Amino acid sequence: MANACLQLSGFLVSCLGWLGIVIATATNDWVNMCKYGLNTCKKMDELGAKGPWADCVISTGLYHCVSLTQILDLPAYIQTTRALMITGSILGLPAVGMILMSMPCINLGQEPQSSKNKRTILGGVLILIVALCGMVSTVWFPIGSHQEHGLMSFGFSLYTGWDNNRFYYSKQGGAPPAAPSTNHAKSAHV
Numbered sequence: 001m002a003n004a005c006l007q008l009s010g011f012l013v014s015c016l017g018w019l020g021i022v023i024a025t026a027t028n029d030w031v032n033m034c035k036y037g038l039n040t041c042k043k044m045d046e047l048g049a050k051g052p053w054a055d056c057v058i059s060t061g062l063y064h065c066v067s068l069t070q071i072l073d074l075p076a077y078i079q080t081t082r083a084l085m086i087t088g089s090i091l092g093l094p095a096v097g098m099i100l101m102s103m104p105c106i107n108l109g110q111e112p113q114s115s116k117n118k119r120t121i122l123g124g125v126l127i128l129i130v131a132l133c134g135m136v137s138t139v140w141f142p143i144g145s146h147q148e149h150g151l152m153s154f155g156f157s158l159y160t161g162w163d164n165n166r167f168y169y170s171k172q173g174g175a176p177p178a179a180p181s182t183n184h185a186k187s188a189h190v
Helices: 002-024 038-043 076-101 113-148
Strands: 033-034 045-052 054-059 063-066 153-156
Touching: 002 076, 002 113, 033 113, 076 113, 113 153
Parallel strands: none
Antiparallel strands: 033 045, 033 153, 045 054, 054 063
C-alpha cells in the first residue's frame, strides 16, 4: 500500500511539473523590465514583460505585445529557451503516459512485471529530461535578459512565489542602486 501511494504521489508531482512547463512555455511574463529608474516606472505604472515569444508593454489598462517572429535575428538565449521548452512540453506527454501505465492499479492484459518495471524506468528518465529542459531554460532566459536590459525582475511565468518588486541591475544601464545607510538607527532595512 505504501509503495502504491508513493508511486501515485510521484505521478501527480510529475504531471504538475509537466503542466507547469506547458504553461510557462505558452506565457510571455518571464521577466519584467524597467527602462527608466525604479521610482519612475512605479509612478508611470509602466513595465515591460518579455518571454520567449513576445515583448510586451504592461501599463494601466494596456497590455500590448509584439511577437518575436524573426527567428534568425533573435539572441541565442531566446532560441535555446524556445527549443528546450518545446522539447520538454512534447516529451512530457509520453512520459506521463508511461508512468500512468506502469501504476500498480493498471494492468495491460497478462503483462509481466518486468515489462511494467522497464516502462516505469523509461517514463522516469523521460520526466528527468523534461525537468532538465525546464530548469536549464528558466535559468538561461533571465541571465540572457539581464545582459540586455537595465532593470529587470523575474516574471510570473518563471517564479510565482518570488517578490515582483525586487529588481536587479545590469552592467548596461539603469539607475544605480542606492548606497546603504551608515546610520542604522534611521535605516528602514534594520
